[in-house]
Amino acid sequence: MPTSPATIPDRPVSDMPGRTVAIDVAGIPLVCDTLGVAFLERSRTLIVSDLHLEKGAAFARRGMMLPPYDTAATLDLLDAALRRYRPTAVVSLGDSFHDRLGAHHLPPIYETRLRGLMAGRDWFWIAGNHDPDRPANLPGDCVETLAIDGLTFRHEPTATTRHAAGEIAGHLHPSARVVRRGRAVRRPCFATDGTRLVMPAFGVTTGGLDLRHRAMEGLFDRSVLYAHMLGRERIYSVRFANLSG
Secondary structure, eight states: OOOOTTTSOOOOOOSSTTTEEEEEETTEEEEEETTSOEEEGGGTEEEEOOOOBTHHHHHHHTTOOOOTTHHHHHHHHHHHHHHHHOOSEEEEOSOSBSSTTTTTTOOHHHHHHHHHHHTTSEEEEEOOSSOOSOOTTOOSEEESEEEETTEEEESSOOSSSTTOTTEEEOSSOEEEEEEETTEEEEEEEEEEOSSEEEOOOOSTTOOOEETTSGGGTTSSOTTSOEEEEEOSSOEEEEEGGGOOO
16 A cells, blocks of 8 residues: 555554554553454454354355355464464354354364364354354354453444443454556454454455445544555555545
8 A cells, every 4th residue: 555644644553564453442551453453452352353264165055156265365364473473262242153154054174273273272252133142063152242451352243332431343344545647546443443443354354444434434533533444465544634535
């Protein structure tokens, strides 16, 4: 993604310059990573959202054929994140599977691999609208909401900013668009105003919803809202006012 000092200001970063950005949510420090994960250092908790595993299989059950490689690719990305941060706990913020049958019909090769990634750490499945039930045949705790280190984790963000302090949610798959020198670029993003954080979708075939979409209205104080956009090699932090429609 091209950069512009006027519209993409520098932000504090962790010890992986460019690939991460350090943020605070309700005063709690986190790191957001180009892989699309967030990391809570104080409890060594990794946060992912909207994996939508077995999306291709779900479409196939409905007669719409997609290449059946999304689960393998998403697990590859998850493996990379786990190797990078070596967390003691993982929170998956709902829609971990694309539908209620995804976990039940997970091919053995993927189930074995996922179990290997989960081994040796606490794992929390937040119930999503696509997968409201406990993932079949898999370990871990399934909950509606979860509190860790003063933060509240849930799938869907609460409707307004009134009860949003310390909330980390998914569901909306935020993305943002910038234009420079006539060229438009849209990328998934972490969206935060310092009060709440809405995570980008982690699934490799999952789309995004523009941060200016009406579904996002009322969720943030837009005067201090940033889109931390995922580039290939770094995160680009852009004020909401500098985004393109």
